[in-house]
Amino acid sequence: MSTLIVEAKYVIPVRPRGKIIRDGSIVVEDDQIVFVGKRDEARRRFHSDTVIRAERHVVIPGLINAHNHLFQSILKNIGIDMELVSWLRTSIHPTLASFREEDFYVAAKWGLIENIKSGVTTLVENHYGPFGYDWVAKALIESKLKAVLARGIYELNVLLDILKEEPDKALSHVEYLVKKYHGYNNRLWIAVAPMHPYNASKELLLKAKELSDKYGILYHTHTAESKKDQELVVQLHGKTDVELLYELGILSPRYHAVHAVNVSPKEIKLLAKTGAHVIHNPESNMYLGSGIAPIPDYIENNVNVALGTDGAGSNNNNDMIEALRFAVFLHRAARSHPSIITAWDAIEMATINGARALGLEKQIGSLEPGKKADITIIRLDSPHTAPVTDPLGAIVYCANASDVDTVIVNGEIVMENRRVLVFDEEKVKEEAYRTQEEILDRAREKFGATFPYEKFII
Numbered sequence: 001m002s003t004l005i006v007e008a009k010y011v012i013p014v015r016p017r018g019k020i021i022r023d024g025s026i027v028v029e030d031d032q033i034v035f036v037g038k039r040d041e042a043r044r045r046f047h048s049d050t051v052i053r054a055e056r057h058v059v060i061p062g063l064i065n066a067h068n069h070l071f072q073s074i075l076k077n078i079g080i081d082m083e084l085v086s087w088l089r090t091s092i093h094p095t096l097a098s099f100r101e102e103d104f105y106v107a108a109k110w111g112l113i114e115n116i117k118s119g120v121t122t123l124v125e126n127h128y129g130p131f132g133y134d135w136v137a138k139a140l141i142e143s144k145l146k147a148v149l150a151r152g153i154y155e156l157n158v159l160l161d162i163l164k165e166e167p168d169k170a171l172s173h174v175e176y177l178v179k180k181y182h183g184y185n186n187r188l189w190i191a192v193a194p195m196h197p198y199n200a201s202k203e204l205l206l207k208a209k210e211l212s213d214k215y216g217i218l219y220h221t222h223t224a225e226s227k228k229d230q231e232l233v234v235q236l237h238g239k240t241d242v243e244l245l246y247e248l249g250i251l252s253p254r255y256h257a258v259h260a261v262n263v264s265p266k267e268i269k270l271l272a273k274t275g276a277h278v279i280h281n282p283e284s285n286m287y288l289g290s291g292i293a294p295i296p297d298y299i300e301n302n303v304n305v306a307l308g309t310d311g312a313g314s315n316n317n318n319d320m321i322e323a324l325r326f327a328v329f330l331h332r333a334a335r336s337h338p339s340i341i342t343a344w345d346a347i348e349m350a351t352i353n354g355a356r357a358l359g360l361e362k363q364i365g366s367l368e369p370g371k372k373a374d375i376t377i378i379r380l381d382s383p384h385t386a387p388v389t390d391p392l393g394a395i396v397y398c399a400n401a402s403d404v405d406t407v408i409v410n411g412e413i414v415m416e417n418r419r420v421l422v423f424d425e426e427k428v429k430e431e432a433y434r435t436q437e438e439i440l441d442r443a444r445e446k447f448g449a450t451f452p453y454e455k456f457i458i
């Protein structure tokens with residue numbers, strides 16, 4: 001058995017809510033937390049040669065990024081100043097269709113490095129289109145993070161035929177992924193993910209639900225994201241997303257309503273009644289002008305709200321520390337209210353609420369004895385954070401991803417003093433530069449793609 005002790009100026013275990021331990025310690029045996037409390041007590045009871053001393057740091061549960069598209073980590077800013085559907089059709093789809101299989105591996109590694117460097121220990125990776133899944137899974141496994149690979153499916157309303165799939169064929173590929181990876185090492189799980197209801201027939205939406213029930217896998221779908229996608233879904237199905245999904249019997253505690261921005265008060269109640277989860281991506285919603293998700297209303301109605309960055313094509317990064325801040329500021333500005341969402345609400349969205357959405361709340365999401373040792377250590381002695389009064393305020397209102405110092409998953413260090421140990425960052429960076437150039441060239445050649453940024457560059 002190996003023992004790791006983390007001693008820190010502050011520990012925020014998240015459970016119990018609202019408690020911060022000054023001069024705290026966490027003791028880890030193998031992959032499990034066995035003690036969280038005062039340093040003095042830990043020193044009396046436990047001994048180890050491996051002690052991380054985090055004198056000017058705060059320790060939090062590893063962050064859970066509940067919605068991501070890793071391939072977009074090499075597509076930052078390729079489509080600017082557009083609403084969702086135009087952005088997808090002109091910028092994301094032609095580039096996605098120009099990836100070679102192994103390019104997804106490079107992009108996934110690059111995006112995972114950024115996730116790790118912002119303190120993420122678990123993520124939902126919503127890959128989409130017909131290809132690249134085994135390469136993405138390979139990167140996820142190598143990263144040592146915990147991940148749900150949500151297998152995205154486009155059937156309708158997509159301009160490029162190469163991205164469209166027949167429901168039965170796509171769903172049998174989901175089954176292939178379930179059999180190959182679901183539960184792998186207790187770190188990788190598969191979810192089924194029709195992309196948007198306006199991209200799917202009722203047949204696909206219902207068959208995906210059957211698969212979700214058969215294997216007990218999550219159902220992860222962009223839901224009520226923008227005004228335009230709601231117009232398209234009404235044209236196709238005669239109803240907006242949440243009402244449609246409710247009528248089809250798809251909403252459940254395994255359903256992730258990703259975004260859930262443009263909903264009626266009745267639809268908020270339907271999400272609450274069915275136990276569906278909302279995945280909030282404030283920066284993506286702001287960037288694409290999709291609107292403001294009614295997060296305070298979800299919380300008031302006891303809907304579980306988790307937090308994500310969304311893909312770096314619409315964020316435009318994978319920075320969960322920044323996402324914490326926007327998850328607070330957006331709603332305070334929208335409702336002219338200084339505490340409608342608090343720093344405690346935000347940290348819960350990014351930890352325990354994410355764990356609940358993934359069905360992993362018994363294993364992760366807080367620092368408690370018996371849980372897996374997924375731990376993020378953040379340095380707080382920089383000019384923009386120090387001197388510290390409120391350690392959680394320092395994280396949510398002051399810190400940057402670059403303050404994340406060390407990241408531990410299942411008791412194993414994946415980043416130490418900002419050095420990522422699971423990938424060769426410099427090598428992946430060079431691959432990312434080269435791969436992006438090749439993809440954009442191919443998108444121009446094959447699909448006549450043009451990108452808005454090009455007009456600025458002489």
Ligand SMILES: [Zn+2]
Nearest residue numbers: 069222310311
């Ligand atoms: Zn998304």
